[in-house]
Amino acid sequence: MRRVVAAPRTLASLLLSIVVIGLSAIDLAALQAGPVEGANRRRLAAEDYYRLKSVGSPELSPDGRWVAFTVSTRIEETNGDSSEVWLAPADGSAAPRRVSRAGENAAGTAWLDDGRLRYSVGRSGFAIDPALPATDPRPAPAQPEGRVSPDGRWIAHVRPVPAIRADRLYTSDFERRHAERFKGARFDWLNFQRDGAPFPAPDPFDPITNPPSEIVLQPADGGEERRLLRGNWHPGNVVWSPDGRSLIFTADSTRDERRYTQNDIWMVAVSDGRITRLTPDDGLTTSNPRWSPDGRFIAFTRSVSTNTIIARKMNHGGPTDLYVLAASDGSLRNLTAEWDLQAGTPIWHPDSRWIFFSAQTGGATHLFRVSPAGGPVEQVTTGERRIQGISFDRAFSRMAYTVGLLDAPPEVHVARIDGSEERRITNVHAPFLKDVALSPGETVRFRSGDGTPIEGFLLYPADYRPGGGPWPLIVNSHGGPHAASGYDFDFKLQYFAANGYFVLETNFRSSTGYGHDFLWATWGAWGTKDGQDVIAGVDYVIANFPVDRNRVGHMGHSYGGFMTNWLITQYPDRLAAAISGAGISNWVSDYGTADIARTKETEFFGYPWEQHARDIMIRQSPLTWAGRVRTPTLFVHGEVDQRVPWEEAEQMYTALKKLGIPASVIQYEGMAHGIRGHWNNVHRMLNELEWWERWLKPRA
Numbered sequence: 103m104r105r106v107v108a109a110p111r112t113l114a115s116l117l118l119s120i121v122v123i124g125l126s127a128i129d130l131a132a133l134q135a136g137p138v139e140g141a142n143r144r145r146l147a148a149e150d151y152y153r154l155k156s157v158g159s160p161e162l163s164p165d166g167r168w169v170a171f172t173v174s175t176r177i178e179e180t181n182g183d184s185s186e187v188w189l190a191p192a193d194g195s196a197a198p199r200r201v202s203r204a205g206e207n208a209a210g211t212a213w214l215d216d217g218r219l220r221y222s223v224g225r226s227g228f229a230i231d232p233a234l235p236a237t238d239p240r241p242a243p244a245q246p247e248g249r250v251s252p253d254g255r256w257i258a259h260v261r262p263v264p265a266i267r268a269d270r271l272y273t274s275d276f277e278r279r280h281a282e283r284f285k286g287a288r289f290d291w292l293n294f295q296r297d298g299a300p301f302p303a304p305d306p307f308d309p310i311t312n313p314p315s316e317i318v319l320q321p322a323d324g325g326e327e328r329r330l331l332r333g334n335w336h337p338g339n340v341v342w343s344p345d346g347r348s349l350i351f352t353a354d355s356t357r358d359e360r361r362y363t364q365n366d367i368w369m370v371a372v373s374d375g376r377i378t379r380l381t382p383d384d385g386l387t388t389s390n391p392r393w394s395p396d397g398r399f400i401a402f403t404r405s406v407s408t409n410t411i412i413a414r415k416m417n418h419g420g421p422t423d424l425y426v427l428a429a430s431d432g433s434l435r436n437l438t439a440e441w442d443l444q445a446g447t448p449i450w451h452p453d454s455r456w457i458f459f460s461a462q463t464g465g466a467t468h469l470f471r472v473s474p475a476g477g478p479v480e481q482v483t484t485g486e487r488r489i490q491g492i493s494f495d496r497a498f499s500r501m502a503y504t505v506g507l508l509d510a511p512p513e514v515h516v517a518r519i520d521g522s523e524e525r526r527i528t529n530v531h532a533p534f535l536k537d538v539a540l541s542p543g544e545t546v547r548f549r550s551g552d553g554t555p556i557e558g559f560l561l562y563p564a565d566y567r568p569g570g571g572p573w574p575l576i577v578n579s580h581g582g583p584h585a586a587s588g589y590d591f592d593f594k595l596q597y598f599a600a601n602g603y604f605v606l607e608t609n610f611r612s613s614t615g616y617g618h619d620f621l622w623a624t625w626g627a628w629g630t631k632d633g634q635d636v637i638a639g640v641d642y643v644i645a646n647f648p649v650d651r652n653r654v655g656h657m658g659h660s661y662g663g664f665m666t667n668w669l670i671t672q673y674p675d676r677l678a679a680a681i682s683g684a685g686i687s688n689w690v691s692d693y694g695t696a697d698i699a700r701t702k703e704t705e706f707f708g709y710p711w712e713q714h715a716r717d718i719m720i721r722q723s724p725l726t727w728a729g730r731v732r733t734p735t736l737f738v739h740g741e742v743d744q745r746v747p748w749e750e751a752e753q754m755y756t757a758l759k760k761l762g763i764p765a766s767v768i769q770y771e772g773m774a775h776g777i778r779g780h781w782n783n784v785h786r787m788l789n790e791l792e793w794w795e796r797w798l799k800p801r802a
Contacts, residue, residue, distance in 0.1 A: 143535075143536070143537060143538055143539035144537065144538060144539070145538070145539065145564045145600040145601075146538055146539075146540060146541075146564070146593075146596055146597055146599075146600035147538075147600070148597065148784060148787065148788060150534075150538060150593075151176065151593060151597075151780070151783070151784055151787070152175075152176045152177070152178045152780070153534060154176075154511060154531070154534060154593060155173050155174060155175050155511075155530055155531065155534075156173070156174040156175075156183075156511075156512075157171060157172070157173055157174075157504060157511070157512050157513060157514060157528060157530050157531075158171065158172055158174070158491055158504060158512070159171055159172045159209070159211060159491060160491050160493055160502040160503060160504060160514045161211045161212070161213060161219075161493050161502070162192065162493045162494060162495050162500060162501060162502040162516070163192075163213050163217070163219070163232070163495065164213055164217070164495055164496035165217065165495065165496065166192055166495030166496075166497065166499060166500045167191065167192055167193075167232070168189055168190070168191060168192060168219070168232045169189070169190050169191075169192050169502045169514060169516060169527060170187060170188070170189050170201075170211045170213075170219050170221075171187075171188050171189075171190070171198075171211075171502075171514050171528065172185050172186065172187055172188070172208075172209055172211070173185070173186045173188055173200075173530055174186075176780050177780075178780065178781075181779050181780050181781050182780075183207075184207050185207055185208055185209045186200050186202050186206070186208055187200070187201050187202040187208045187209070187211055187219075187221045188200050188201065188528075189201045189219065189230075189232055190514070190527045190528060191527075192500065192502065192516045192527065193516075193525070194516075194525050194526075194527045198527065198528055198530075199235065201219065201221075201230050201232075201239065202221060202223070202228070202239065203238075203239065206223045207223065207224070208221050208222065208223050208228075209221065209222060210222035212245070214229060214242075217231070217232075217233075218230060218231050218232075218242075219232055220242050220245070221239075226241065227241065227242040227243070227244060227245070228240065228241060228242055229241075229242035246322075247259065248260075248320070249340055249341070249342060249349075250322065250342075251322075251342050251346045252342055252343075252344055252345070252346045253346050254322055255321065255322055255323075255346070256319045256320065256321060256322060256346075256372070257319070257320045257321075257322055258317055258318070258319055258320075258330070258340060258342065258349055259317070259318045259319075259320060260315050260316075260317055260318075260337055260340055261315060261316060261318060262313040262314070262315050262316075263309075263313050263314050263315065263316050263332075264313070265309050265310050265313045267310045287301065287302050289302045289305070291305040291306075291307065291308070291359060292359040292360065293305070293306055293359055293697075295695075295696070295697040295744045296697050296744065297697050297743065297744040297745040297774045297775045298744075298774040298775070298776075299744075301742070301744075303697075305359075306359070307357055307359050314333065314334045314335050314336055315335060315336055315337055316329055316330075316331055316332050316335070317329075317330045317331035317337060317340065317349065317351070317370065318330065319372070330349070330370055330372065330375050331351075331370050331375065331377070332375075334357060335353050336353055336354070337351035337352070337353050337368075338351060338352050338353065338365070339351055339352045339389070339390060339391055341391060341392065341393060342393075343369075343393055343397060344393055344394075344395060344396070344397040345397055346372070347371065347372055347373070348369050348370060348371050348372055349369070349370055349372070350367055350368065350369045350370075350380065350391050350393070350400060351367070351368055351370070351391075352365040352366065352367055352368070352388055352389065352391060353365060353366070353368055354366070355368075355379075361409055362407065362408040362409050362700055363387065364385075364386075364387045364407040364408075364409055364410075365387050365388050365389065366379060366380070366381040366383070366387075366388055367379075367380040367381045367388050367391050367400065367402060367427070368380065380400070380427055380432065381402075381404075381427070381434075382434075385406065385407055385409070385410035385413075385414075386404045386405060386406060386407060386410070386420075387404065387405060387406075387407040388402050388403070388404050389402065389403045389404075389405075389447075390402055390403050390447040390448060392447075392448050392449070392450060393450075394426075394450050394454040394474065395450055395452055395453070395454050396453075396454040397429060398428065398429055398430070398454065398474075399426040399427065399428060399429060399454070399474050400426065400427045400429065401424065401425070401426050401448035401450065401457050401474065402424075402425055402426075402427070402448065403422050403423065403424055403425070403445055403446070403447065403448070404422070404423055404425050404436075405419075405420055405421065405422040405423070406419060406420030408700050408703075408704060411704045412700075412703050412704060415707065415708075416704075417625055417626065417707075418618075418622035418625055419584075419621065419622050419625075419704070419705075420618075421438070421444060421618055422444040422445055423436050423437070423438045423439060423441075423445055424436075424437045424438045424445040424448060424457065424459060424472065425437065426457070426474045435474075435476060437457070437472045437473075437474070437476060437479075438472065438479060441479045442617040442618055443461045443462065443463060443615065443617065444461060444462065444614060444615075444621075445459050445461055445470075446459040446460040446461050447459060447460075449494070451471075451498050452496070452497065452498050454474070455473065455474075456471045456472070456473060456474075457471065457472055457473075457474055458470070458471045458482070459471075459472075460489070460490075460492065461615075462586055462588075462614050462615035463481070463615050464557055464586075464588065464609070464615045464616060465486070465488075465545070465557060465559060465586060465587060465588025465589055465609060465615065466485070466486060466487060466488055466489075466588060466589055466615075467488040467489055467490060467506075467588070467589075468481055468482065468483045468484065468489055469481075469482040469483045469489055469492060469501075469521070470482060482519075482520060482521050483517075483521045484521065486545060486589055487505050487506055487507055487589045488505070488506035488588055488589045488590055489503050489504075489505060489506075490503060490504050490506060490512070491503055491504050494519070498519050499518065499519055500516060500517065500518055500519060501516070501517060501518075501519055502514060502515070502516050502527075503515055503517075505526075506588075506589050506590045506591065507589050507590075507591065508543035508544075508559055508561065508589055508590070508591070509540050509541065509542050509543045509561070509591070509596075510531070510535070510540065510591060511530075511531045511534075511591045512591065513526055513528045513529065513530060513531065514526070514527055514528040515527065539564070540596055541561045541562050541563065541564050541566075541596055541599035541600060541605075542561070542562050543559060543560060543561045543562065544559075544560055545557065545558070545559055545560075546558045546559070546560050546606075546639070546642060546643065546646075548638060548639060548641075548642035549638065550611075550631070550634050550635045550638040551634045551637075551638055552631075552634070554611065554620075554623075554631075554635070556608060556609065556610065556611075556635045556638060556639060557608075557609050557616075558587075558606055558607060558608040558609065558639045558642075558643075559587055559588065559589075559606070559607045560604060560605070560606050560607075560643065560647070561595060561596065561598075561599040561604065561605040561606075562599060562604065563599055563601075563602045563603055563604055564599055564600045564601070564602065565602050570648065571648030571649070571650070572648045572649055572650035572653075573602060573603060573604050573648060573649060573650065573653075574602070574603050574604070574649070574650055574653035574654070574655070574678075574794070574798040574799065575603065575604045575605075575606060575640065575643060575644075575649045575650070575653065575654045575655070576595075576598050576603045576604070576605050576606070576654075576655050576656075576657060576794060576798075577605075577606045577607075577608070577636060577639070577640060577654065577655065577656045577657070578595060578605060578606070578607050578656075578657050578658055578662065579607070579608065579610070579636060579656065579657075579658035579661070579662035579665040579666070580607065580609075580613070580658065580661070580662055581658070581659055581660035581661045581662050581663075582612065582613070582614075582660070582661045583610075583612035583613070583624065583628065583632065583661040584612060584613070584614055584621060585613065585614060585661075586609050586613040586614045586615045587607035587608070587609055587613075588609070588615075593787075594783075594787050594790075595607075597787060597791065598790075598791060598794065601791060601794075601795075602799075603794065603798070604643065604647060604649055606639055606640070606643055608635060608636050608639040610631075610632035610633075610635035610636055610665075611623040611624050611631045611632045611635055612624040612628075612632050624705075625705050626705065626706065626707055626718055627718070627722060628664070628668075628705065628706075628722050629664070629665065629668035629672070629722050629724075630722070632665070633665065633668055633669055633672055633673075636656070636665065636669065637669070637673055637676060640654055640676065652678060653678050653798045653799075654676060654677055654678055654798075655677060655678060655679040655680060655681070655794055655797065655798050656669050656670075656677050656680050656681075657680065657681035657682075657683065657790070658681075658682070658683060658685070659683035659684050659685075659738075659777075660683070660684050660685070660745070660746060660775065662683065662685070663682045663683045663684045663685020663686070663738075663746070664685045664686045664687075664724070664746075665685070666680050666681065666682040666683075666685055666735070667682050667685045667686070667687050667724035667754055668722075668724050670724075670731050670732075670733040670735060671724045671726075671727035671728060671730050671731055672727065672730075674730045674731055674732040674733060675732065677733045678733065678734075678797055678798055679733060679734050679735070679793060679794060679796075679797030679798050680733045680734070680735040680736070681735070681736045681737075681738060681790055681793060681794075682735055682736070682737050682738070682751065682754070683738040683739070683777075684738070684739055684740065684743055684745070684746045684750075684751070684775055684777070685724075685737075685746065685750065685751065685754070686723075686724075686746055686750045687723065687724045687725045687728075687750045687751070687753045687754035687757075688723045688724075688725045688750060688753055689702060689706065689710075689718075689719035689720070689722060689723045690710045690716065690719045690720065690723065691749065691750070691753070692746070692747070692750060693709070693710050693719070694710075695747045695749060696744065696745060696746060696747060697744045697745055698745060702715070702719065706718045706719055706722075724754060725753055725754060725757060728754065728757035728758070728761070729757075729761065731757070731758055731761060731763050732763065733763070734763065734764035734765065734793075734796075734797050735754075735755075735758060735763070735764075735765050735766075736765070736766050736767075736768065736789075736790070736793045737751040737754065737755050737765065737766070737767045737768070738751075738767075738768045738770075738777070738786060738790070739751040739767070739768075739769050739770070739777075740769070740770050740772075740773030740774050740775060740776070740777045741769050741770060741771050741772055741773055742772060742773065742774055743773070743774055743775045744774065744775070745774070745775035746775060748769065751767065751769075755767055764797075766793075768786065768789060770782050770786075
């Protein structure tokens with residue numbers, strides 16, 4: 103954990119800390135001068151939601167000379183997006199250029215073996231030679247579906263096994279007529295809920311609605327196909343061995359609706375279809391297998407399965423570690439056993455000497471590497487930012503990625519494989535940032551009530567000026583809880599800052615990126631220690647920044663919504679207003695109505711019919727303590743949310759209304775847990791600001 107800074111803040115130390123996290127000179131000058139209008143730029147407006155573009159999907163060409171990327175625009179009229187494909191020289195020697203035609207919704211970039219860039223427009227493919235900028239894109243043949251063998255002779259397809267459903271037989275026309283008139287649902291399987299799916303969700307164990315899959319080999323030059331894998335399999339992550347003699351895949355060999363998925367790695371021989379299990383039945387679940395180019399190892403990630411946690415009544419979860427399996431003898435090696443973070447998907451260096459992967463570290467995301475022979479994990483990229491969408495050239499000498507910051511939208515960067523010689527090659531947002539001043543942000547570090555170090559991220563109000571204030575504070579808590587806030591640009595939080603609010607995010611206990619003990623510290627007590635961490639962040643900001651302690655609000659979605667419900671019951675005098683998005687209020691009712699019972703069965707130690715678990719669920723339910731609430735609260739929820747069902751907001755809202763506490767509800771029609779769509783996003787943002795303005799701003 104980084105050193106905690108708790109000294110009183112001066113203007114000099116404030117400006118120094120902002121320089122450290124990478125603000126431009128114009129942003130620094132704007133903060134010194136005061137309101138953003140003083141820098142001849144205006145504040146962010148709600149209408150800018152449709153002006154701000156998104157940059158992503160960087161794809162470095164195999165020869166390392168070019169980077170393709172997408173630029174997306176939100177379209178108000180359609181409630182959708184339009185995407186363009188752009189191309190830039192990796193050395194920054196020329197400005198990026200759009201290669202897709204105007205008006206096309208283009209995406210799905212891929213580099214072809216002949217050096218051309220392919221992209222998709224709907225079902226059609228186009229290709230362009232990056233060395234011939236004046237050439238129009240030409241139609242490109244469809245990419246072969248499936249996985250091509252290393253020697254190019256075979257294409258492996260995964261496809262469902264056809265099943266035949268027998269027609270229902272009726273004893274009479276009378277019975278048939280009434281069956282056809284029935285409007286409703288009938289089901290007899292356990293997993294009938296899945297957020298975002300129709301109700302009831304199809305039975306995942308029904309061979310008709312979710313049939314097993316087979317692996318089929320098709321000769322690349324045509325001819326009769328071969329069925330390689332048959333039976334009750336649901337293979338995923340199918341990968342050819344470098345010698346082309348076998349394929350590996352992940353699958354759960356046990357099909358039981360009362361168990362959670364627990365995948366292992368299996369191998370099927372091309373010659374005779376013989377199946378071999380490669381990973382032991384040790385209670386771990388396996389993901390993302392990748393062969394080393396030299397064929398000596400298979401790298402993959404493993405973590406303790408949900409079944410194991412429940413069966414062993416563990417009081418913590420487990421790490422996600424990076425393993426290698428030796429092809430020669432099947433021995434396993436845990437490469438990150440002594441490393442205290444969660445490993446991401448492995449990517450092999452072409453010489454098989456290194457395995458690269460991404461991982462969260464605090465509020466940042468960076469690239470790491472480790473040798474398959476063991477040894478220390480080495481961090482490749484550094485800084486207070488999030489490195490995402492990494493792609494590599496064929497030689498692994500260079501890489502391209504986007505850089506996420508608190509106070510600027512992402513742009514594409516290129517660097518050497520060791521992170522040196524980094525160069526930003528896009529400036530997509532320059533026209534926008536020339537007109538609009540975004541609020542600067544900084545990292546804050548403080549200690550919770552029991553001394554635990556906590557990291558947070560603070561945006562300044564747009565009208566901030568040294569010696570001014572005090573300003574109101576909005577605290578936003580992330581979902582999960584096993585996730586993390588950090589160096590990401592968030593339009594809504596910037597919008598609140600633009601309207602005169604400090605905005606704080608905290609990575610409370612249970613957040614990822616701070617080690618295993620920190621990650622599982624809230625086991626059996628969701629809300630208690632993590633809630634203390636959030637309040638400690640509020641106290642720190644009040645003590646060190648010009649914030650009005652009587653005008654503090656809290657908001658969040660999903661787990662952040664639960665955190666809102668919890669804090670207004672545990673700290674009723676600390677919050678002047680709150681917004682609860684898709685937040686749980688009653689763990690007992692949530693157990694049987696949500697689509698993820700596993701969170702209660704693990705982190706609450708069991709089932710609601712077991713006294714120990716039930717006592718925890720009741721104790722940690724905000725509804726249990728609703729009589730303490732004094733905070734005006736807005737509840738935001740999706741109508742068909744099955745991750746946190748609508749009834750969770752309904753219960754808390756009813757309690758507040760019974761108590762005479764100001765409360766309001768916004769329910770989005772047809773929306774699941776995520777409440778998606780630009781129209782909904784803007785409507786929600788405007789109405790949430792209205793709530794803050796009503797309860798956190800001084801009244802005349």
